[in-house]
Amino acid sequence: MGPPIQISQNPDIRYLGRILGDVIRAYGGEKLFRQTEYIRSSSVDRHRGIAGAEAIDPGLDALSLDDTVAFVRGFMLFSMLANLAEDRQGVAAEPEATVAAALDKLRADGIDSDAVAALLDAALIAPVLTAHPTEVRRKSVLDHKNRIAELMRLRDAGQDETPEGDIVEEAIRRQIVLLWQTRPLRMEKLFVADEIDNALTYLRDVFVPVLPKLYARWEKELGRRPASFLRVGSWIGGDRDGNPFVTAETLKLATSRNAAAVLGHYADAVHGLGAELSVSSGLAPVPEAVEALAEASGDNAPSRRDEPYRRALSGIYARVCATYAGIVGKAPPRPPALKGAPYATPADFRRDLLIIANGLSASGEGQLVGIGALGRLIRAVEVFGFHLATLDMRQNSAVHERVLAELLRVSGVESDYLALDEEARVALLRRELGVNRPLAAAWHQWSEETAGELAIIHAAADIRATLGHQAILQWIISKAESLSDLLEVHVLAREAGLWSAEGKDTLMVVPLFETIADLGDAPAIMARYFALPEIAPHIAARGHQEVMIGYSDSNKDGGYLTSTWGLHQASDALTPVFDAADTAMQLFHGRGGAVGRGGGSAFAAIRAQPAGTVQGRIRITEQGEVIAAKYGTADSAATNLEAMVSASLLASLEPEGMGDANSGRFTAAMDALSSSAFKAYRGLVYETPTFKDFFRAMTPIAEIAGLKIGSRPSSRTKSTAIEDLRAIPWVFSWAQARTMLPGWFGTGEAFSEFGDKALLADMAESWPFFAALLGNMEMVLAKSDMGIAARYAELASGVEGHAEIFTRIRDGWNRAHDGLLAITGQSRLLEKNPALEASIRLRLPYIEPLNLLQIELMKRHRAGETDPRIAEGIQLTINAIATALRNSG
Secondary structure (H helix, E strand, C coil), rough: CCCCCCCCCHHHHHHCCCCCCHHHHEEEEEEEHHHHHHHHHHHHHCCCCCCCCHHHHHHHHHCCCHHHHHHHHHHHHHHHHHHHHHHHHHCCCCCCHHHHHHHHHHHCCCCCCCHHHHHHHHEEEEEECCCCCCCCCCHHHHHHHHHHHHHHHHHHCCCCCCCCCCCHHHHHHHHHHHHCCCCCCCCCCHHHHHHHHHHHHHHHHHHHHHHHHHHHHHHHHCCCCCCEEECCEEECCCCCCCCCCHHHHHHHHHHHHHHHHHHHHHHHHHHHHHHHHCEEECCCCHHHHHHHHHCCCCCCCCHHCCCCHHHHHHHHHHHHHHHHHHHCCCCCCCCCCCCCCCCHHHHHHHHHHHHHHHHHHHCCCCCCCCCCCCHHHHHHHHCCCCCEECEEEEEEHHHHHHHHHHHHHHHCCCCCCCHHHCCCCCCCHHHHCCCCCCCCCCCCCHHHHHHHHHHHHHHHHHHHHHHHHHHHCEEEEEEECHHHHHHEEEEHHHHCCCCCCCCCCCCEEEEEEHHHHHHHHHHHHHHHHCCCCCCCHHHHHHHHEEEEEEEHHHHHHHHHHHHHHHHHCCCCCCCHHHHCCCCCEEEEECCCCCHHHCCCCHHHHCCCCCCCCCEEEEEEEEECCHHHHHHCCCCHHHHHHHHHHHHHHHEEEEECCCHHHHHHHHHHHHHHHHHHHHHHHHHHHHHCCHHHHHHHHHHHHHHHHHCCCCCCEEEECCCCHHEECHHHHHHHHHHCCCCCCCHCCHHHHHHCCCCCCHHHHHHHHHHHHHHHHHHHHHHHHCCHHHHHHHHHHHHHCCCCCHHHHHHHHHHHHHHHHHHHHHHHHHHHHHHCCHCCCHHHHHHHHHHHHHHHHHHHHHHHCCCCCCCCHHHHHHHHHHHHHHHHHHCCH
């Protein structure tokens, strides 16, 4: 038994690290174990100040290519197990981020339970899963990790054996052995169908069981049964912006598989209830409604003659199975003994379950059995319907323009729509919305792009007809820049009846404002939209309207500080526009995992929203490695969903703490900071002629493109311009190179140029928005390393001006670092957040060797060496570094 491959005060990390060390020795060999332990201990000593900076290099130089691949796998697995252990200990969770704590705080502020209930009755809080390519681990690896988490829970409970009879300690070791022996990289590129299946794992295995349990807890805490305000959404299979592989077929595939999963769950739950509810009519009174349901079931088995609940559930089971067969197109896994008509809607299914519940309640009417499997099933039907997750449609406004231009031209309405100015376009589109007739005739011939879009529109209509309107509610417009961008989608939706002048339950058109300029234009665009007589009645009938704001592209466009402030200002400026339209605002926050894409604590981010912008309605994207981190297990999912709900309650109802005087001072200060930061950021990224070449040479952006991590191309076009690069690989690449530039660059210059340092300290102390901005930036600075970044910068030595560019980056980091410490009154980063500091410090000795190996392998790869182990090693280091950094994409 050798020394454990870990350093931590967390007992779970010590325990799992020790097992991993034993596994590496047993299955990788003594030589690999000793090499790994030497590099680990040398790196740890360096970070403790015991050894010099060069001490780690000899150990890495001694690794053969085979050893390198095995070594990287070992460090990757340690980081993954450390993540698992920390998630179990709640390292990333705020202790006050529970609904119970939020209710206590609101009561202390004089907010009574009636106000909370009124808010929740009209609320919608929804995480939305997206398939952006930063989750680099295979599902098989995640499955083993989740099994270890389950086994650790048994160990916590003092269980020596699993329900199957395995010794828990041995089972944990076996899973780590399997992790060691499982190929971590995909052999083939991920397809949309794979992404659908990956998401379904979380939806079916985590969200479906977790949400009803959370609602049961909240029911007790609230003292009443709340409406089903927490739901789940998805983009996977419907987000076609820049992804040519998302088609009408993937839309159908995603919704069909989701329906199969949730209907299968319902069938199993009803079957279980049938076994449980053995109530005899001879021993308990049975309401007429239950008797009627039993008689209608067709279950005439003599053995169940006096068991009306079982007979009724037999009929319900048959109907659920018929619903499954009708929607999915095949028989359910456990076919029923009886025949039943399919349920037309989830509401019909829920009605029958309520008859059972009311029959079992003490009074026989109205009072649900909120505890137990029946109560959880009723809640699940309310939340998940027959669709499981609401699937959003998304496309770029430029595609909408081209498709509509072709429809108008071929149908003879307008020969050159693209040549029209904005006002002419709006006038034409308003005329079109005044009539209910499609533009596309069956005999028309269309371009491939237009045919594909029309197929998707009709597929969406079919899905809504089959699964209910909740299956698809939103059509999101990327790069929304004008009123015509919104109206174009209404006209396109009309082609399949997704919008009509008189129709109800029409699809909601959602603009996504992404760039700094677009965020500034958002209030004026929405004001004009609300004022249109063709649109206003539909919004009034719905009662709310969604606007999406993009963190990723606004960051790439203007830098971290300007983007964060621009999003805050746009949200604030939209509030009076919605108030004037007497419409509830539903903001959809397009956040990623990295701070440069809106990442960081969701609890802090929601609480930091401007007053009046939440009001119980908020949706937030969840993507990549963040989905696995937040929703990989039932425990972590419950913690993070509870945090989202509690933050939304506080942001909606908590009294405004900042007075008008402070508001004016703080806003003026942020305007000045944003202006300075924007100038510095644009000057580096967009106004330095060779910066894009420096970026592509310094970071592994080209190598990342070789990873089989997503169905979507890394750029919207073939251009190498920063503007055309997707925000995700932009942020991910800087994270790999330990620079994290999108999460801080420009702030240092802003802090240096701002004269009133005392005001900045006051803002950090008393303004949640500024505190969250600094907190997220502080985490990024702590995970970055300018010494390692300098090594990556050497890869760009052939780029003109490379030394000057890196000097500007390094100096900017130093200014940001020093400025943040001065504002927060700390002597070191994360001094006031010891749990996060310990978490990051644990990882740094494991990340640095991976970075150094990645640099060396990239040099060899770019020099033309073709040994496949070099490419494999690069991809493994990308995987391992992302795992260790956690929120890097």
